[in-house]
Amino acid sequence: MVERGSFTLGEEVDIFEKAYAEHCGSPHGIGVASGTDALFLPLKALGITGSVITTPYTFYATTASIVNAGCQPIFVDVRDDFNIDPEAIEAAITPDVECIMPVHWGGRPCNMTAITQIAKNHGLAVIEDAAQAFGSTWDGKSCGSWGNAGAFSLHPLKIVNGWLDAGVITTHEAALADKLRLLRNHGLRNRDTVEMWGYNSRIDTVEAVIAHHVLNKVDDILVARRAFAARLNDRLSGIDEIYTAPMPEEANSNFYLFTFLAQRRDELVAYLIQRGVECKIHYPVPIHRQPAAIAMWGEQSFPVAERCADETISLPIHEFLSMEDADFMADAVRSFYKGK
Numbered sequence: 001m002v003e004r005g006s007f008t009l010g011e012e013v014d015i016f017e018k019a020y021a022e023h024c025g026s027p028h029g030i031g032v033a034s035g036t037d038a039l040f041l042p043l044k045a046l047g048i049t050g051s052v053i054t055t056p057y058t059f060y061a062t063t064a065s066i067v068n069a070g071c072q073p074i075f076v077d078v079r080d081d082f083n084i085d086p087e088a089i090e091a092a093i094t095p096d097v098e099c100i101m102p103v104h105w106g107g108r109p110c111n112m113t114a115i116t117q118i119a120k121n122h123g124l125a126v127i128e129d130a131a132q133a134f135g136s137t138w139d140g141k142s143c144g145s146w147g148n149a150g151a152f153s154l155h156p157l158k159i160v161n162g163w164l165d166a167g168v169i170t171t172h173e174a175a176l177a178d179k180l181r182l183l184r185n186h187g188l189r190n191r192d193t194v195e196m197w198g199y200n201s202r203i204d205t206v207e208a209v210i211a212h213h214v215l216n217k218v219d220d221i222l223v224a225r226r227a228f229a230a231r232l233n234d235r236l237s238g239i240d241e242i243y244t245a246p247m248p249e250e251a252n253s254n255f256y257l258f259t260f261l262a263q264r265r266d267e268l269v270a271y272l273i274q275r276g277v278e279c280k281i282h283y284p285v286p287i288h289r290q291p292a293a294i295a296m297w298g299e300q301s302f303p304v305a306e307r308c309a310d311e312t313i314s315l316p317i318h319e320f321l322s323m324e325d326a327d328f329m330a331d332a333v334r335s336f337y338k339g340k
Protein backbone atom coordinates (compact mmCIF):
# COMPACT_ATOMS: atom_id res chain seq x y z
CA MET A 1 0.00 0.00 0.00
CA VAL A 2 2.69 2.50 1.04
CA GLU A 3 5.03 1.30 -1.72
CA ARG A 4 2.32 1.82 -4.32
CA GLY A 5 1.58 5.28 -2.97
CA SER A 6 -2.11 4.50 -2.38
CA PHE A 7 -2.71 6.67 0.64
CA THR A 8 -6.24 7.48 -0.46
CA LEU A 9 -8.68 5.11 -2.12
CA GLY A 10 -7.19 2.23 -4.11
CA GLU A 11 -7.69 -1.52 -3.92
CA GLU A 12 -7.63 -1.86 -0.12
CA VAL A 13 -10.48 0.62 0.14
CA ASP A 14 -12.54 -1.20 -2.52
CA ILE A 15 -12.09 -4.52 -0.73
CA PHE A 16 -12.90 -3.04 2.66
CA GLU A 17 -16.00 -1.21 1.41
CA LYS A 18 -17.37 -4.35 -0.18
CA ALA A 19 -16.79 -6.47 2.93
CA TYR A 20 -18.20 -3.83 5.27
CA ALA A 21 -21.33 -3.29 3.18
CA GLU A 22 -21.89 -7.02 2.86
CA HIS A 23 -21.80 -7.34 6.64
CA CYS A 24 -24.46 -4.63 6.76
CA GLY A 25 -26.70 -6.33 4.22
CA SER A 26 -26.11 -3.80 1.44
CA PRO A 27 -24.49 -4.27 -1.98
CA HIS A 28 -22.69 -0.90 -2.03
CA GLY A 29 -20.36 0.67 0.53
CA ILE A 30 -18.72 4.08 0.11
CA GLY A 31 -15.90 4.98 2.49
CA VAL A 32 -15.85 8.63 3.52
CA ALA A 33 -13.94 10.89 5.89
CA SER A 34 -16.28 10.56 8.91
CA GLY A 35 -19.63 9.28 10.14
CA THR A 36 -20.80 12.87 9.99
CA ASP A 37 -20.00 13.02 6.27
CA ALA A 38 -21.78 9.68 5.89
CA LEU A 39 -24.95 11.54 6.96
CA PHE A 40 -24.25 14.76 5.08
CA LEU A 41 -23.29 13.34 1.67
CA PRO A 42 -26.48 11.29 1.12
CA LEU A 43 -28.56 14.40 1.87
CA LYS A 44 -26.60 16.16 -0.89
CA ALA A 45 -26.65 13.20 -3.27
CA LEU A 46 -30.41 12.75 -2.89
CA GLY A 47 -30.93 16.47 -3.49
CA ILE A 48 -32.72 17.03 -0.18
CA THR A 49 -33.20 20.76 0.42
CA GLY A 50 -36.35 20.96 2.56
CA SER A 51 -37.18 19.59 5.99
CA VAL A 52 -35.82 16.43 7.57
CA ILE A 53 -37.67 14.73 10.43
CA THR A 54 -35.28 13.52 13.09
CA THR A 55 -34.83 12.89 16.80
CA PRO A 56 -33.79 15.42 19.46
CA TYR A 57 -32.13 12.60 21.40
CA THR A 58 -28.92 11.86 19.52
CA PHE A 59 -25.29 12.75 19.05
CA TYR A 60 -24.86 16.30 17.74
CA ALA A 61 -23.60 15.22 14.32
CA THR A 62 -27.02 13.99 13.23
CA THR A 63 -28.48 17.49 13.51
CA ALA A 64 -25.33 19.21 12.26
CA SER A 65 -25.34 17.17 9.06
CA ILE A 66 -28.91 18.33 8.33
CA VAL A 67 -28.18 21.98 9.09
CA ASN A 68 -24.91 21.97 7.13
CA ALA A 69 -26.65 20.42 4.12
CA GLY A 70 -28.90 23.49 4.12
CA CYS A 71 -31.95 21.60 5.36
CA GLN A 72 -34.33 22.24 8.25
CA PRO A 73 -34.43 19.64 11.01
CA ILE A 74 -37.91 18.92 12.37
CA PHE A 75 -37.58 17.24 15.75
CA VAL A 76 -40.16 14.78 17.01
CA ASP A 77 -40.11 13.12 20.39
CA VAL A 78 -38.64 9.73 21.25
CA ARG A 79 -40.16 6.85 23.20
CA ASP A 80 -38.82 5.57 26.50
CA ASP A 81 -36.47 3.27 24.54
CA PHE A 82 -34.65 6.46 23.38
CA ASN A 83 -35.65 5.93 19.73
CA ILE A 84 -37.78 8.21 17.55
CA ASP A 85 -41.53 7.63 17.88
CA PRO A 86 -42.96 6.52 14.50
CA GLU A 87 -46.40 7.94 15.34
CA ALA A 88 -44.83 11.31 16.06
CA ILE A 89 -43.10 11.17 12.65
CA GLU A 90 -46.41 10.65 10.90
CA ALA A 91 -47.97 13.56 12.78
CA ALA A 92 -45.11 15.92 11.85
CA ILE A 93 -45.26 15.45 8.08
CA THR A 94 -45.92 18.63 6.09
CA PRO A 95 -45.41 19.39 2.37
CA ASP A 96 -41.89 20.68 3.21
CA VAL A 97 -40.71 17.35 4.59
CA GLU A 98 -38.50 15.39 2.19
CA CYS A 99 -36.64 12.95 4.37
CA ILE A 100 -36.67 11.00 7.65
CA MET A 101 -33.39 10.54 9.53
CA PRO A 102 -33.90 8.03 12.34
CA VAL A 103 -31.04 7.18 14.73
CA HIS A 104 -30.57 3.66 16.07
CA TRP A 105 -29.73 4.94 19.52
CA GLY A 106 -27.07 3.01 21.41
CA GLY A 107 -27.40 0.26 18.81
CA ARG A 108 -31.05 -0.35 19.64
CA PRO A 109 -32.86 -0.66 16.31
CA CYS A 110 -35.68 1.74 15.48
CA ASN A 111 -38.93 0.23 14.25
CA MET A 112 -37.91 0.28 10.59
CA THR A 113 -41.02 -1.54 9.40
CA ALA A 114 -43.12 1.41 10.57
CA ILE A 115 -40.67 4.10 9.48
CA THR A 116 -40.13 2.79 5.95
CA GLN A 117 -43.89 2.34 5.53
CA ILE A 118 -44.51 5.97 6.54
CA ALA A 119 -41.78 7.09 4.13
CA LYS A 120 -43.31 5.07 1.32
CA ASN A 121 -46.81 6.41 1.97
CA HIS A 122 -45.57 10.00 1.80
CA GLY A 123 -42.82 9.65 -0.82
CA LEU A 124 -40.01 10.52 1.61
CA ALA A 125 -36.37 9.50 1.56
CA VAL A 126 -34.89 7.67 4.56
CA ILE A 127 -31.29 8.11 5.69
CA GLU A 128 -30.52 5.97 8.72
CA ASP A 129 -28.01 7.15 11.28
CA ALA A 130 -26.49 3.74 11.99
CA ALA A 131 -23.26 5.15 13.44
CA GLN A 132 -23.89 3.22 16.66
CA ALA A 133 -25.67 0.27 15.09
CA PHE A 134 -23.17 -1.90 13.22
CA GLY A 135 -24.44 -5.47 13.59
CA SER A 136 -27.88 -4.50 14.90
CA THR A 137 -30.88 -5.86 13.03
CA TRP A 138 -34.61 -5.15 12.91
CA ASP A 139 -36.77 -8.06 11.81
CA GLY A 140 -33.65 -9.91 10.61
CA LYS A 141 -32.48 -7.07 8.37
CA SER A 142 -29.46 -4.91 9.21
CA CYS A 143 -29.83 -1.40 10.52
CA GLY A 144 -28.65 0.90 7.75
CA SER A 145 -30.03 -1.35 5.00
CA TRP A 146 -33.68 -0.30 5.26
CA GLY A 147 -33.59 3.23 3.89
CA ASN A 148 -32.07 4.83 0.81
CA ALA A 149 -28.77 5.08 2.65
CA GLY A 150 -27.24 4.02 5.96
CA ALA A 151 -24.54 6.08 7.67
CA PHE A 152 -21.85 4.35 9.73
CA SER A 153 -18.88 5.70 11.64
CA LEU A 154 -15.43 4.14 12.05
CA HIS A 155 -14.47 6.54 14.84
CA PRO A 156 -12.20 4.85 17.42
CA LEU A 157 -15.12 4.60 19.88
CA LYS A 158 -17.45 2.74 17.50
CA ILE A 159 -17.78 -1.05 17.28
CA VAL A 160 -15.96 -1.48 13.97
CA ASN A 161 -13.33 1.17 14.27
CA GLY A 162 -9.96 2.39 13.12
CA TRP A 163 -7.42 4.79 14.49
CA LEU A 164 -8.64 7.80 12.54
CA ASP A 165 -11.90 9.49 11.67
CA ALA A 166 -13.81 7.79 8.86
CA GLY A 167 -17.25 6.55 7.94
CA VAL A 168 -19.06 4.29 5.49
CA ILE A 169 -22.30 4.90 3.59
CA THR A 170 -24.22 1.79 2.60
CA THR A 171 -26.97 1.65 -0.02
CA HIS A 172 -28.94 -0.67 -2.28
CA GLU A 173 -29.14 1.95 -5.01
CA ALA A 174 -26.39 1.71 -7.63
CA ALA A 175 -26.99 5.20 -9.03
CA LEU A 176 -26.86 6.73 -5.55
CA ALA A 177 -23.64 4.82 -4.80
CA ASP A 178 -22.10 6.16 -8.00
CA LYS A 179 -23.04 9.74 -7.14
CA LEU A 180 -21.68 9.36 -3.60
CA ARG A 181 -18.36 8.09 -4.98
CA LEU A 182 -18.13 11.22 -7.11
CA LEU A 183 -19.18 13.57 -4.31
CA ARG A 184 -16.58 12.22 -1.85
CA ASN A 185 -13.77 12.83 -4.34
CA HIS A 186 -14.23 16.33 -5.83
CA GLY A 187 -16.83 15.09 -8.30
CA LEU A 188 -14.06 13.46 -10.32
CA ARG A 189 -15.12 10.77 -12.78
CA ASN A 190 -11.47 10.25 -13.62
CA ARG A 191 -8.25 12.12 -13.02
CA ASP A 192 -9.14 15.03 -15.29
CA THR A 193 -12.93 15.14 -15.52
CA VAL A 194 -15.10 16.88 -12.93
CA GLU A 195 -18.65 15.72 -13.41
CA MET A 196 -20.17 17.63 -10.46
CA TRP A 197 -18.86 19.90 -7.71
CA GLY A 198 -17.94 17.63 -4.86
CA TYR A 199 -16.07 17.45 -1.59
CA ASN A 200 -12.83 16.07 -0.25
CA SER A 201 -14.24 13.29 1.91
CA ARG A 202 -12.22 10.23 1.04
CA ILE A 203 -11.52 7.51 3.55
CA ASP A 204 -7.80 7.14 4.28
CA THR A 205 -6.44 3.85 2.96
CA VAL A 206 -4.61 3.21 6.24
CA GLU A 207 -7.90 3.56 8.08
CA ALA A 208 -9.64 1.09 5.74
CA VAL A 209 -6.90 -1.47 6.36
CA ILE A 210 -7.13 -1.10 10.15
CA ALA A 211 -10.92 -1.16 10.21
CA HIS A 212 -10.87 -4.26 8.02
CA HIS A 213 -8.90 -6.07 10.76
CA VAL A 214 -11.60 -5.21 13.28
CA LEU A 215 -14.31 -6.17 10.80
CA ASN A 216 -12.79 -9.65 10.59
CA LYS A 217 -13.23 -10.05 14.36
CA VAL A 218 -16.55 -8.31 14.75
CA ASP A 219 -18.76 -11.39 14.96
CA ASP A 220 -16.92 -12.51 18.10
CA ILE A 221 -17.07 -8.99 19.50
CA LEU A 222 -20.84 -8.92 19.00
CA VAL A 223 -21.30 -12.31 20.66
CA ALA A 224 -19.34 -11.11 23.70
CA ARG A 225 -21.29 -7.84 23.95
CA ARG A 226 -24.65 -9.57 23.69
CA ALA A 227 -23.70 -12.14 26.33
CA PHE A 228 -22.51 -9.39 28.65
CA ALA A 229 -25.71 -7.39 28.13
CA ALA A 230 -27.86 -10.46 28.77
CA ARG A 231 -26.05 -11.08 32.04
CA LEU A 232 -26.40 -7.46 33.13
CA ASN A 233 -30.10 -7.46 32.23
CA ASP A 234 -30.61 -10.61 34.21
CA ARG A 235 -28.76 -9.36 37.28
CA LEU A 236 -30.48 -5.97 37.20
CA SER A 237 -33.99 -7.39 37.01
CA GLY A 238 -36.30 -6.69 39.91
CA ILE A 239 -34.75 -3.36 40.89
CA ASP A 240 -37.84 -1.12 41.01
CA GLU A 241 -35.92 2.15 40.80
CA ILE A 242 -34.56 1.47 37.32
CA TYR A 243 -36.34 1.00 34.01
CA THR A 244 -35.08 -0.70 30.87
CA ALA A 245 -37.43 -0.53 27.91
CA PRO A 246 -38.22 -4.05 26.72
CA MET A 247 -36.62 -5.15 23.43
CA PRO A 248 -39.27 -5.81 20.78
CA GLU A 249 -39.14 -9.29 19.31
CA GLU A 250 -37.89 -7.88 15.98
CA ALA A 251 -34.95 -6.08 17.61
CA ASN A 252 -31.44 -7.47 17.86
CA SER A 253 -29.19 -4.81 19.36
CA ASN A 254 -25.40 -4.74 19.17
CA PHE A 255 -25.41 -3.16 22.67
CA TYR A 256 -23.16 -0.33 21.64
CA LEU A 257 -24.46 1.20 24.84
CA PHE A 258 -26.02 -0.48 27.85
CA THR A 259 -28.44 2.17 28.97
CA PHE A 260 -31.40 2.39 31.31
CA LEU A 261 -33.41 5.02 33.17
CA ALA A 262 -32.62 5.40 36.85
CA GLN A 263 -34.21 7.25 39.75
CA ARG A 264 -31.78 9.58 41.59
CA ARG A 265 -29.55 9.20 38.55
CA ASP A 266 -26.86 11.71 39.50
CA GLU A 267 -26.42 10.12 42.94
CA LEU A 268 -26.22 6.68 41.35
CA VAL A 269 -23.54 7.86 38.92
CA ALA A 270 -21.45 9.30 41.75
CA TYR A 271 -21.89 6.12 43.81
CA LEU A 272 -20.84 3.84 40.95
CA ILE A 273 -17.85 5.95 39.98
CA GLN A 274 -16.69 5.84 43.59
CA ARG A 275 -16.79 2.03 43.34
CA GLY A 276 -14.75 2.02 40.15
CA VAL A 277 -17.64 1.50 37.74
CA GLU A 278 -16.99 3.90 34.88
CA CYS A 279 -20.55 4.80 34.01
CA LYS A 280 -21.40 7.67 31.67
CA ILE A 281 -24.34 9.83 30.70
CA HIS A 282 -25.22 9.73 26.98
CA TYR A 283 -26.27 12.59 26.92
CA PRO A 284 -27.35 14.98 29.66
CA VAL A 285 -28.63 17.68 27.28
CA PRO A 286 -30.97 16.84 24.39
CA ILE A 287 -30.31 18.54 21.07
CA HIS A 288 -33.20 21.03 21.26
CA ARG A 289 -31.82 22.33 24.58
CA GLN A 290 -28.36 23.04 23.16
CA PRO A 291 -27.50 26.74 22.78
CA ALA A 292 -26.97 26.26 19.04
CA ALA A 293 -30.49 24.86 18.69
CA ILE A 294 -32.17 27.52 20.84
CA ALA A 295 -30.41 30.24 18.85
CA MET A 296 -31.88 28.90 15.59
CA TRP A 297 -35.28 27.54 16.53
CA GLY A 298 -36.14 28.98 19.96
CA GLU A 299 -37.49 26.98 22.86
CA GLN A 300 -38.94 23.60 21.97
CA SER A 301 -40.17 20.90 24.28
CA PHE A 302 -39.90 17.12 23.89
CA PRO A 303 -40.87 15.68 27.28
CA VAL A 304 -39.74 12.10 26.73
CA ALA A 305 -36.34 13.13 25.35
CA GLU A 306 -35.95 15.46 28.33
CA ARG A 307 -36.85 12.72 30.77
CA CYS A 308 -34.37 10.36 29.08
CA ALA A 309 -31.65 12.98 29.37
CA ASP A 310 -32.41 13.49 33.07
CA GLU A 311 -32.57 9.80 33.98
CA THR A 312 -30.33 7.91 31.59
CA ILE A 313 -27.18 6.13 32.66
CA SER A 314 -24.83 3.92 30.62
CA LEU A 315 -22.83 1.14 32.25
CA PRO A 316 -19.49 0.11 30.70
CA ILE A 317 -19.82 -2.58 28.06
CA HIS A 318 -17.20 -4.04 25.72
CA GLU A 319 -15.76 -7.35 24.68
CA PHE A 320 -13.02 -7.39 27.33
CA LEU A 321 -15.35 -7.38 30.33
CA SER A 322 -16.17 -10.64 32.12
CA MET A 323 -19.39 -12.02 33.58
CA GLU A 324 -17.93 -11.24 37.02
CA ASP A 325 -17.62 -7.62 35.95
CA ALA A 326 -21.31 -7.65 35.01
CA ASP A 327 -22.24 -9.10 38.39
CA PHE A 328 -20.08 -6.54 40.19
CA MET A 329 -21.78 -3.66 38.38
CA ALA A 330 -25.28 -5.00 38.92
CA ASP A 331 -24.57 -5.64 42.62
CA ALA A 332 -23.33 -2.08 42.95
CA VAL A 333 -26.55 -0.70 41.43
CA ARG A 334 -28.62 -2.91 43.71
CA SER A 335 -26.74 -1.93 46.86
CA PHE A 336 -27.12 1.77 46.00
CA TYR A 337 -30.90 1.48 46.09
CA LYS A 338 -30.85 -0.69 49.18
CA GLY A 339 -28.94 2.12 50.87
CA LYS A 340 -25.93 -0.03 51.65
Ligand SMILES: *Cc1c(COP(=O)(O)O)cnc(C)c1O
Nearest residue numbers: 034035036059061131132153155
Ligand atom coordinates in the same frame (compact mmCIF):
# COMPACT_ATOMS: atom_id res chain seq x y z
C1 LIG B 1 -20.47 8.83 16.23
C2 LIG B 1 -21.78 9.29 15.73
C3 LIG B 1 -21.90 10.12 14.59
C4 LIG B 1 -20.74 10.77 13.91
O1 LIG B 1 -19.71 9.95 13.55
P1 LIG B 1 -18.23 10.56 13.38
O2 LIG B 1 -17.49 9.45 12.70
O3 LIG B 1 -17.72 10.88 14.75
O4 LIG B 1 -18.34 11.78 12.52
C5 LIG B 1 -23.17 10.42 14.14
N1 LIG B 1 -24.26 9.97 14.76
C6 LIG B 1 -24.19 9.19 15.86
C7 LIG B 1 -25.46 8.71 16.50
C8 LIG B 1 -22.95 8.84 16.39
O5 LIG B 1 -22.89 8.10 17.50
